[in-house]
Amino acid sequence: MLTTGMVVPDTNVLLNLYRYHPEARDNQLDVLTGLGERVWAPHQVIAEFWTQRNNVLRDPRGTTATQNELHKLHDQAEKVIRTWTNRLSLDSAEATDLHKALAAGFNHVSEQIAAAHDRGMARYSIDSNLDPVVQRLGAILDGRVGPALPPDEHQAALKEGLRRVEQQIPPGYKDGAKKGTAPAGDYVLWKQIQVEAAARRCAVLFVTGDVKEDWWRLDQGLPIGPRPELVRELLDTAGCALFMVRPDELLRLAGEVLSVEVPAAALADVGRVQQLQQEQDDRDDESEEQEPGWTAAAVDAVLNRLRQEAAVQARAIERAAESDGFISRDEVYRIAGYGADRSLRGFTRPVRRIVAYFQGRGRIPLDAEPLLDAVYDDQSGQAIGFRIPASVAALLSSPADED
Numbered sequence: 514m515l516t517t518g519m520v521v522p523d524t525n526v527l528l529n530l531y532r533y534h535p536e537a538r539d540n541q542l543d544v545l546t547g548l549g550e551r552v553w554a555p556h557q558v559i560a561e562f563w564t565q566r567n568n569v570l571r572d573p574r575g576t577t578a579t580q581n582e583l584h585k586l587h588d589q590a591e592k593v594i595r596t597w598t599n600r601l602s603l604d605s606a607e608a609t610d611l612h613k614a615l616a617a618g619f620n621h622v623s624e625q626i627a628a629a630h631d632r633g634m635a636r637y638s639i640d641s642n643l644d645p646v647v648q649r650l651g652a653i654l655d656g657r658v659g660p661a662l663p664p665d666e667h668q669a670a671l672k673e674g675l676r677r678v679e680q681q682i683p684p685g686y687k688d689g690a691k692k693g694t695a696p697a698g699d700y701v702l703w704k705q706i707q708v709e710a711a712a713r714r715c716a717v718l719f720v721t722g723d724v725k726e727d728w729w730r731l732d733q734g735l736p737i738g739p740r741p742e743l744v745r746e747l748l749d750t751a752g753c754a755l756f757m758v759r760p761d762e763l764l765r766l767a768g769e770v771l772s773v774e775v776p777a778a779a780l781a782d783v784g785r786v787q788q789l790q791q792e793q794d795d796r797d798d799e800s801e802e803q804e805p806g807w808t809a810a811a812v813d814a815v816l817n818r819l820r821q822e823a824a825v826q827a828r829a830i831e832r833a834a835e836s837d838g839f840i841s842r843d844e845v846y847r848i849a850g851y852g853a854d855r856s857l858r859g860f861t862r863p864v865r866r867i868v869a870y871f872q873g874r875g876r877i878p879l880d881a882e883p884l885l886d887a888v889y890d891d892q893s894g895q896a897i898g899f900r901i902p903a904s905v906a907a908l909l910s911s912p913a914d915e916d
Contacts, residue, residue: 514718515718515766519551519553519715520551521558521720522552522554523722524558524565526541526720527650530542540764540773544764552653553709554657556659556660556661571638584623594608594612594615598611600889659705659708670697673704674698674700684728685703687725706747707747714752717756718756719757720757720759721757721759722786743755761784807881811877815864816830819867826861826864826885829844829848829885830885832844833900833901833906834906834910838901838903839899839901840900842895861883861885882902884901884905886901888900
């Protein structure tokens with residue numbers, strides 16, 4: 514493939530050059546240079562590269578995104594501490610000390626992260642002539658970028674791409690959450706590959722850091738080759754074979770076949786960026802599959818389990834839904850038949866355990882409000898009742914869906 518085939522880099526292969534350390538970046542560019550005329554970039558790849566490049570340059574290694582995520586976690590930690598100090602009626606001075614210590618720790622870590630920000634790349638978005646990546650790619654891809662599809666074929670490709678997204682046909686259906694015609698971008702790229710492969714009559718090696726199932730055949734979550742549907746389609750439309758590798762595999766292969774020196778550190782750096790991309794893809798998949806907050810299905814799952822293991826808590830949640838989301842201590846005693854000497858300490862524990870069980874399996878978001886939370890008297894510190902989230906009360910008080 515590296516000596517007689519057509520090597521096609523995906524957009525992420527070019528954009529990830531900004532995320533590597535300089536040595537690994539140069540090694541990857543040396544490999545592309547060594548491939549010579551075998552390298553060919555679809556028009557769609559170059560269009561996406563220029564569209565997304567400035568966003569990558571602003572935060573090539575995700576430093577700003579990491580800081581933003583840290584700020585969210587800080588807010589969540591503040592809320593947890595505040596709830597706990599209120600339950601204990603902790604002295605305000607002690608509570609303030611806790612919040613100060615928490616803030617100091619988060620601020621220290623945030624400052625350390627900020628120090629690693631590669632702000633020097635921002636100037637490349639102002640003047641691309643200063644950009645070493647653009648300079649090297651300009652030489653590598655000179656005369657090796659395919660044309661755009663004719664307008665009528667482009668419109669037909671967009672229509673077909675959106676149809677495939679809707680019907681979960683590869684490639685590209687994992688981009689369904691994108692807006693407008695963006696979900697069809699992978700199919701436009703795929704169509705351009707088919708046209709060029711048919712003209713060259715040679716096998717295609719597609720290099721991509723994308724490890725989603727709409728391109729790859731996965732075995733226990735690991736990509737082991739292109740989707741069989743894509744292999745068959747390229748054979749049918751162009752009479753050519755399709756192979757796929759990730760960027761680190763391309764480096765290893767090139768080191769063997771093209772006699773390009775590829776240090777172990779470069780392979781490790783490329784692998785690091787690939788792992789980060791895969792983790793991001795996994796998070797995106799989870800956010801697509803998991804609805805925010807409580808859903809009817811999630812509440813139903815927890816209640817069904819509670820009815821088997823902690824029927825009183827299940828009934829308390831249902832009764833709270835009938836009373837604007839709150840059930841009093843006395844009402845809990847009535848529905849449970851508890852004696853006056855019975856303590857309610859630990860009453861919410863079975864609920865928390867079962868919710869945590871479903872959160873661990875992705876059925877409930879990790880940041881969902883507590884399903885059953887104690888309400889304490891400010892003076893005595895004793896629980897006066899229990900509250901459920903307003904969203905849960907609304908779900909339980911609405912008519913059941915026939916399905």
